[in-house]
Amino acid sequence: MAVRGAVPEVIWARPERTGRGPKPAYTRDDIAAAAVRIADAEGLDAVSMRRVAAELGCGTMSLYNYVPRKEDLYELMVDAAGGEHAPWEPSGDWRADMRRVARQTRELMHRHPWLPRLMSPVYGFSPNALRYLEHCLACLDPLEERYGTKLELIAMLNGMVTTYVRNELDTAERVRALPWSEDEENAARIAYLGSRIATGAYPRMAAAFTEDAGPIDLEAVFERAVERVIDAFAPR
Amino acid sequence: MAVRGAVPEVIWARPERTGRGPKPAYTRDDIAAAAVRIADAEGLDAVSMRRVAAELGCGTMSLYNYVPRKEDLYELMVDAAGGEHAPWEPSGDWRADMRRVARQTRELMHRHPWLPRLMSPVYGFSPNALRYLEHCLACLDPLEERYGTKLELIAMLNGMVTTYVRNELDTAERVRALPWSEDEENAARIAYLGSRIATGAYPRMAAAFTEDAGPIDLEAVFERAVERVIDAFAPR
DNA sequence: CCCTCACTAAGTACAGCGTACGTAGTAGCC
DNA sequence: GGCTACTACGTACGCTGTACTTAGTGAGGG
DSSP states (O other), X not given: OOOTTOSOOOGGGSOSOOSSSSOOSSOHHHHHHHHHHHHHHHOGGGOOHHHHHHHHTSOGGGGGXXXXXXXXXXXXXXXXXXXXXXXXXXXXXXXXHHHHHHHHHHHHHHHSTTHHHHOOGGGGGSXXXXXXXXXXXXXXXXXXXXXXXXXXXXXHHHHHHHHHHHHHHHHHHHGGGSSSOHHXXXXXXXXXXXXXXXXXSOHHHHHHHHHOOSOXXXXXXXXXXXXXXXXXHSOO | OOOTTOSOXXXXXXXXXXXXXXXXXSOHHHHHHHHHHHHHHHOGGXXXXXXXXXXXXXXXXXXXXXXXXXXXXXXXXXXXXXXXXXXXXXXSOHHHHHHHHHHHHHXXXXXXXXXXXXXXXXXXXXXXXXXXXXXXXXXXXXXXXXXXHHHHHHHHHHHHHHHHHHHHHXXXXXXXXXXXXXXXXXXXXXXXXXXXXXXXXXXXXXXXXHHOOSOOOHHHHHHHHHHHHHHHHSOO
C-alpha cells in the first residue's frame, strides 16, 4: 500500500488515457493551452489551479486527475510554448542557422513573457524540447566538433537568450502586481542610481553612464551577443 | 492624502532611521541575515514574512515597518549575499581577474543555492551590486574597449555563471518540496529520456549520449564556458 | 450479459501565504 | 509638556496548493 505520489514520475511517461472508466473530458493540450492563455493575458502569477480549472470549465480538483502537481502544469506550459518552435531544413551554414534559432527563441519569449522565468533544465526532456534539441543538432552537422561541444554550444546560446530576454521583460512582468507603472518603477530606480553615482564613489560607472547617454539599441546588443557566443565556439 | 504605497520607492532610498519615535529594534542587516539563514537552511520557499519575523523574534506585521513588500525582502537578501563578494586589487591581467570573478560568483551561489533563482537585473542597483560592478570595471581597465562593451562583457559573464549554477542546483532546490530524493527524480527523468531515445526518433541525441557515457566533469565545463565568454570579447 | 472495479468528476476542508487595517504605546521636537 | 511621527503587533480577508471523500460512469473479464 504505497503512499499517494511517493514515487517520482515524469508527466510525459503518464499515459493520457488508460483503458477503463469514462473518457477524460480534456486533453493535456487543452489544459496547457488554457494555462498559456491565462499567463499570456494576465501574467504567470494569475495561473493557479483554480483559475485554470475555471478556464476549462471544470471543478478545481478535477484538474488533479490530469496534473498531479502544479509543477507539472508549468512543465506542460513550457512544452506547449516549445511547440511553437518551427524547425526548418538545415541550410548547411550552421552559423546562420544558430542565429535563426536564437532569434526565433527570442520572439517566442516575447510572445510568452512568462517563459524565461519558467525555463529550467529540468524541463529539457519534454517532447517539444527533445524535438528542438534534435533540430539544433541537425543544424550543427556541418560543425566539426564532438557532440559534447555541440551540446555546450546549444546550452550556452539558449542560456544567453533566456537571460537576455529576461532582462528585457522582467520589470514589466514583476510590476504587474504593483500599483504603479513600469516607467515609474524604472524612473525611481534610475533616480536612485543617479544619486549614488553623484556621490563620486563609483568613478568608472559614472564614466560609463556619461560616455553614451543615448537610448540603448536592444536589437543590436542582442545580435552582438549571439554573434559572440557563436564565435566563442568557432573563431574565424 | 496619498493611498498607502502608491508611490514607487526603492528600498535603498528609504532611510533606516528617521528622527522621531522609538528606535527600531532591528537593522536592515539583521533582517537580511535572518532571511538568508532561513533560505540557506530550509530553502527559499521557507522564507515567508511570518517565518522571518519569528526568526527575528518579533510580530509578523512589525516586519512591514522595515520592508514594505516581500519583494523588497528578496532584494535585501540578494544584496546581503552580494556583500560576500570580496574585491581585490586588480592584477593588471583582466582575463585572470575575470576568471576569478566568475569563480567567486559560482562559489557564492553554491553557498546560497537560492541566489540564482532570485537574480534579476532589477536588483542591480543595490549597494553591494554597485560595489561589485565598480570592481569589475576596475579589473577591466586594461581592456581597451568602450564602457558599453565592458558592461556587456560583465553582463554576459554574470548571466552565464548564473545560468550555469542554476543548472547545477535547480533540481536539488526544487526537489525539497517533494516526497522523494533528487537522485530518484533524476533517475525517473533519465529513464524516460532513455525510452524516448530508444524509439529512434532522435538519432543525433542518441549519438550524443553514446559518444561519451562517462560522468560529466562539471568543473571543466564551467571553466571552458568562462574562457569562451572571455575570448568572445577579446579573441587572442 | 452483467458484474466489477479502475477511472473521472467534484465538493469540502486545512494549513499556509501576503498584507490591509486598526490600535496602543513611545520618544524626539517645538 | 504636549504634539506627533514613529514603532509594534493582533486581527482578519482573500487567496493559494492540495489531501481526502463521495458519487457516478463505462469498458473488460467471467
